[in-house]
Amino acid sequence: MGTTQLETVPEPKYWHLKTVLTEALDSEFSVGEILPNERELAARFGVARATLRQALEQLELEGRLQRRRGVGTTVAPPRVGVAVGTQQHAWPGAAGDDWQAVDCAQSAPPAAVADALETGRDEPVHTVRRTRTSHGRPVAAELLYIPEASVPELSGIDAPSGPARARAVLRELHRLELEAEERSVELGSARADDAKELDRLPGAPVLVVTTRFVAEGRTAALSVATYRADTCRLTFGDSGNVEIHHGPERQAS
């Protein structure tokens, strides 16, 4: 278990404080409860404000605390499991999909996206914006990039923009036969527009899920989805029932 190595690891002060705070959260506070302010907490645990703040940041990373504007620091509920890619080989917008189309525009994507789509750098693509909710709360915001070559028969007449246009683009995309999906997950920080939809501050830690949809041997669509890292646990596989939390004793009560 490596416990013998622990003695040789320099433990920062905030790390020890984090452990003490975790125990206090488990024993004294309930979900949703507002913590005393930083000054009171620092005094109670006999630490500097800076040390306290570092420990609070750790607990926020681990999903134990939430800091909300105008509310303060509250004890977070357990993270919600959100299934990613459970329906193998399903197009975005397929039946049963729990995403809502918000908007659709036609513009040149970021250079890295253009490269992945193998479109020219200045070539406009359809950009569908979608959001995903779980238990009535926003959990993810997505930009779905679709080259014009993937939806050649799309008519521009009936809906020039908005959700109706987004749905029309997705309907056309579904004509292609999906051959493969490739997905990656990495840490990122919320862009200003995503942050707004996710009810977070710009720069908040997020999990960025990038999916490449392959049809007719090429990238037919590329999705960049931003999930709230504080409230979400992404699940993969058929049932996604991995119910392990990492706070000590978190499920003990």
Add this chain to the structure above:
Amino acid sequence: MGTTQLETVPEPKYWHLKTVLTEALDSEFSVGEILPNERELAARFGVARATLRQALEQLELEGRLQRRRGVGTTVAPPRVGVAVGTQQHAWPGAAGDDWQAVDCAQSAPPAAVADALETGRDEPVHTVRRTRTSHGRPVAAELLYIPEASVPELSGIDAPSGPARARAVLRELHRLELEAEERSVELGSARADDAKELDRLPGAPVLVVTTRFVAEGRTAALSVATYRADTCRLTFGDSGNVEIHHGPERQAS
């Protein structure tokens, strides 16, 4: 594209600074280069040290910067794609697996793990510690919990602990037929022992991948793997070739 919404989003000062710094990183600095110290940077961009520090933290989250003890802040290389669960239905330690067994101990696991394994709270389980390297660098540390019921014929005689014991436990595990794998990914902070193996400070942001291995209708093993969030991009699917980075123009040169 939501750009019309941008005006209504309150942009914190550090957010604007982050954009400016990103452009400077793209145009003036190369991978591995050490940034000027905080005082110099704050002076150059005309911001307070606290604002600068927030912007640097954002860029660290996005994998653009690395802060290393005794070195300072350097420009990070692009994240490495690390395949997770590409070999469907493969036991840990199967041929071709790029994990190294480090140690094995027998002890009572954390309560949440015991609950997932459906072992009693005080019942000892085999705990195999493994590490994973990619391109010669440590990318992940894992604790693999295996109830005694999953390896009933394991003899304790030949190797009581260490890598040999770990390999013996895995060999015994492979006798079971793997029926399903369920996986989740979430944000976490590095525990002290993991941090040491990953060459990070305790509390650094990590991606925690929890995998439940199902055999004979029950959880035969549970893996909690901690991946460096700064250097890794986790890939899923057969080829995992999603080569999109989120820094603007990051792949432009």
